[in-house]
Amino acid sequence: MNDTDSTSDTGTGITPNGEYTQVIQSSGPFRVGDRVQLTGPKNKLNTITLEPGKVFHTHRGILAHDDIIGLPDASVVVNNVGVEHLALRPLLNDFVMSMPRGAAIIYPKDAAQILAQADIFPGATVVEAGVGSGALSLWLLRAIGPAGHLASFERRAEFADVARDNVATFLGADPTNWTITLGDLADALPSAVPDQTADRVVLDMLAPWECLEAVSAALKPGGVLLCYVATVTQLSRVAEAIRGTGFYTNPDSNETMVRGWHVEGLAVRPDHRMIGHTGFLITARRLAPDTILPELKRRPSKTDFSDADVEAWTPGALGERSVSGKVMRKRVRIAETGAAISKARGLDGRGPVVAAPAELPGTAQTATDAAISGAADSAADAG
Numbered sequence: 607m608n609d610t611d612s613t614s615d616t617g618t619g620i621t622p623n624g625e626y627t628q629v630i631q632s633s634g635p636f637r638v639g640d641r642v643q644l645t646g647p648k649n650k651l652n653t654i655t656l657e658p659g660k661v662f663h664t665h666r667g668i669l670a671h672d673d674i675i676g677l678p679d680a681s682v683v684v685n686n687v688g689v690e691h692l693a694l695r696p697l698l699n700d701f702v703m704s705m706p707r708g709a710a711i712i713y714p715k716d717a718a719q720i721l722a723q724a725d726i727f728p729g730a731t732v733v734e735a736g737v738g739s740g741a742l743s744l745w746l747l748r749a750i751g752p753a754g755h756l757a758s759f760e761r762r763a764e765f766a767d768v769a770r771d772n773v774a775t776f777l778g779a780d781p782t783n784w785t786i787t788l789g790d791l792a793d794a795l796p797s798a799v800p801d802q803t804a805d806r807v808v809l810d811m812l813a814p815w816e817c818l819e820a821v822s823a824a825l826k827p828g829g830v831l832l833c834y835v836a837t838v839t840q841l842s843r844v845a846e847a848i849r850g851t852g853f854y855t856n857p858d859s860n861e862t863m864v865r866g867w868h869v870e871g872l873a874v875r876p877d878h879r880m881i882g883h884t885g886f887l888i889t890a891r892r893l894a895p896d897t898i899l900p901e902l903k904r905r906p907s908k909t910d911f912s913d914a915d916v917e918a919w920t921p922g923a924l925g926e927r928s929v930s931g932k933v934m935r936k937r938v939r940i941a942e943t944g945a946a947i948s949k950a951r952g953l954d955g956r957g958p959v960v961a962a963p964a965e966l967p968g969t970a971q972t973a974t975d976a977a978i979s980g981a982a983d984s985a986a987d988a989g
Contacts, residue, residue, distance in 0.1 A: 740769030
């Protein structure tokens with residue numbers, strides 16, 4: 607391989623007849639049609655596609671595309687007023703953050719966790735729904751390699767078109783091991799993917815619980831189901847739905863947060879901004895047919911709810927904190943004690959102070975004091 611080759615170990619997997627063979631990233635000198643990421647003096651990123659005769663305009667001068675074409679990757683170029691820009695081929699991480707979007711994307715931090723937690727491996731058959739803008743599709747295609755197959759499903763044609771274009775832009779060709787089916791997953795999956803042939807299923811959709819029957823039929827025993835949801839209400843409902851099928855192991859749920867750090871000499875501190883909550887990941891394994899999951903020994907759940915409860919937006923579904931019966935009874939006793947003491951002192955506003963009778967034989971305690979003491983003793987006995 608010489609310096610002008612356009613491929614490397616992770617290079618372009620395009621055969622002479624134009625077929626896609628592997629997830630790729632070109633290398634070597636910049637060529638016409640390459641995407642280039644330009645970083646200016648203030649660390650602002652701009653991504654352009656190289657075309658002969660075109661120029662890149664900024665408020666601090668212009669930069670001719672012809673000045674970039676032919677340069678090695680990671681070169682510094684200077685515009686017409688002397689401002690320097692670093693020219694790099696964008697990594698996949700960079701590309702998905704700057705590519706055109708039809709729908710919201712799955713961030714790289716979540717995509718990395720999806721690949722790890724779903725155990726996406728070379729040669730795997732993966733079902734994906736929905737496609738969105740194709741960000742996760744790119745990560746999945748890279749992970750499964752040329753021997754794998756990605757079957758994606760999308761309800762909206764315009765989103766599917768954007769995803770196809772984004773994937774082709776980054777890879778340089780249309781992957782032959784990737785299919786996009788338009789339609790609802792629950793209806794389209796049985797005819798597109800035979801039963802028990804999918805190694806992994808990744809769902810990024812509003813109501814994944816509606817597709818569990820079709821997904822369960824497509825997954826191999828031991829296969830992984832992973833759902834990406836944005837809200838706690840979705841998380842709770844999909845977890846209960848997975849348990850309710852009886853086809854899966856107990857689901858695991860988590861979220862990922864990434865915080866960058868500023869490191870410059872002794873000035874070491876967290877960045878002021880971070881990528882916080884984007885979504886939850888919930889995973890489960892498909893059980894073999896006619897297998898019953900052993901019951902976990904744990905306390906009975908007090909938070910079970912029906913579909914009707916969720917549809918009615920119950921306080922539990924909205925995240926309102928529930929109070930146990932034991933705690934509630936304790937709080938009632940405390941309130942009753944306070945009321946009894948206040949009434950004994952005549953502080954309830956409904957009557958005068960109780961007249962104090964003569965002292966009881968052998969004591970210096972008044973009737974009022976006795977009432978107060980009795981109320982406190984009763985509360986202590988009840989506690």
